[in-house]
Amino acid sequence: MSKQRFVAAGVAAVALAGLGGTAFALQSQGQSQGQSQSQGPGGDRGAARPAAAPERPAGTETTGPRTSSVVRVVRPYEPVEIGQGALMGLLPEGRQNYVVSWGGPEAFRESVEAAKGIVGDDIRPNTISGGYHFDDGEVLFTGAFRTDVVPGRIAVRTVDGTFDAKMLRLPGDPGWGAYHLDAGRTDALSSDVVVTAYAPDGGVIDTLTMTFPRTPRTPGTP
Template sequence: MNEDAAVNDDAAGDMRGDADMRLGDALRREADAVPVGPAPVDGVLRRGRAARRRRTAAVAGGVTALVAVLAVVPLSGELTRRHTPSPPATAPPVTAVPTAVRTVGPYEPEPIGRGHSMALLPDGAQNYVVGAGDIAESVDAARGYTGDNIGPESLSGGRIHDGELLLHHGAFRTRPLPARIEVRTDSGARSPASALRLPGEPGWGVYYAFGDASTADEGWTVTAYGADGGVLAERYFGAVSGP
C-alpha cells in the first residue's frame, strides 16, 4: 500500500512539472510576440519640461503678488507718517542767500566786515549803532536814545557811503524772524543781508548788506521774507541828494 502511494505521488509530480514547463513556454511565446520599442526618453523629457514650466509659472505668480502687497503697504499705517512727500513740481525761486540771524550780547560791538561794527542796545526801541573803527563811545552815548521805534511788521533803513564802500543797514520788527532779507537797488542790483538780534525775545533785530558803490545815488528797497517765501515786510528808501 505504501509502495503504490509512493508511485502515484511520483507520477503526479511529473505531471505537474510538465504542466509548469508548458505554461512557461506559452508565456515566453506571448512575450516574444509583444513588440519592443525604444525607451520613451523623449516623452519623459517633454513631460518633465512641461511640469517645470507649470511650477515656474506658479512661483512667478507668487512673486508678483508679493510685490503688489509691498507696494500697497506704505499707503497706510506707520509707514505713511514716516514717508517724505515729493517736492513740488515748481519750487519758488531763491533770489538770495538765506539770512543767518545771529544772537549777540547787548552793547557789544559785533564786527560785520570791512572795518565796521554794529552794536544792539536794549534801551529804547530798535536802538543800535553802526560805524567804522572803535564804536564804544557811540554805544555809550546811544544809551540815552530812543532808537528807531518802528511799527510792527516794518523796517527802517540807512546807508554809509565812503568812496568805494556802500553799506546798507537798518532794523526790522517782524514776527516771526525773517528767514532772509534782501536789498535791491533801483537798477536791479541785489544784495543778501545778514542779521543780528539780542538774546531772548526782543521782537526786533538789525540787518546789514554791503553793496556796489556805483549805485550810491539810487534808491533801494529792503524786503524781509518768511520761511515760506512770503513777504513779512518791505520798504522803499529814496535816493538821498547831496554829498
C-alpha cells in the first residue's frame, strides 16, 4: 500500500496515525514556484507514482477564470471532513496555522493540541501554499491562502481538468484561510498541477505550480 503525504506550507501539525509518509512543503514566491523537502516521520523520500486508472476528480470542473464564493466559516479547532479519512482544522494561534490529520477524532485533537504550541508558517502576503496526500492512487490537495481579500475561487488544474477547491476560514477577518480538494482516483500527478487563487472580481491573486518527478520509462518503450 503506497501512502505519501506531501504537506502544504502552513501546516503546523500532521497526524500520520502511525503510517509512514514523506512531507514536502511548497509555497509560491509571488506567482513563481518554491519547494523544499523534509523527511516525514518514519517515511522515505521518493517520487509519487501516478494512478493506473484515472477517474474524474470530485468537485466542479471549470473552464475559465470565473469566480464562485465558496468559503465556509468555521470555528477555531472545528474538525472538517475533507475526504479520504482526513480532518482539517484551523487554529487562531500562530500564522496560517492549521492541521490535517488522519486517524479519527482523537488523532485530530492530539494534532490540534500539538499545533497550539507552534508558531505556524508565515507565507508571503497575497500568496498561496499547496501540497497533497497520495494514497493508493487517490489524491487529496490541501493548502493555505494569505490574501488581502478572501479569494472568490481557488482552482486546481490537473491532467483531468480544472476543479474548484473548497475554502475554509475563521470568523472575522483573519487575513488567511485554507483550501482542500479531494481529487479521488486520478492520474493528476503524472503532470504539473497548477493552483490559482482568483480575487472576487476574477483577477489572479497568485499561482502555484507543483512539479512532480516523472515515472521513468522502461527502456525500449515509446
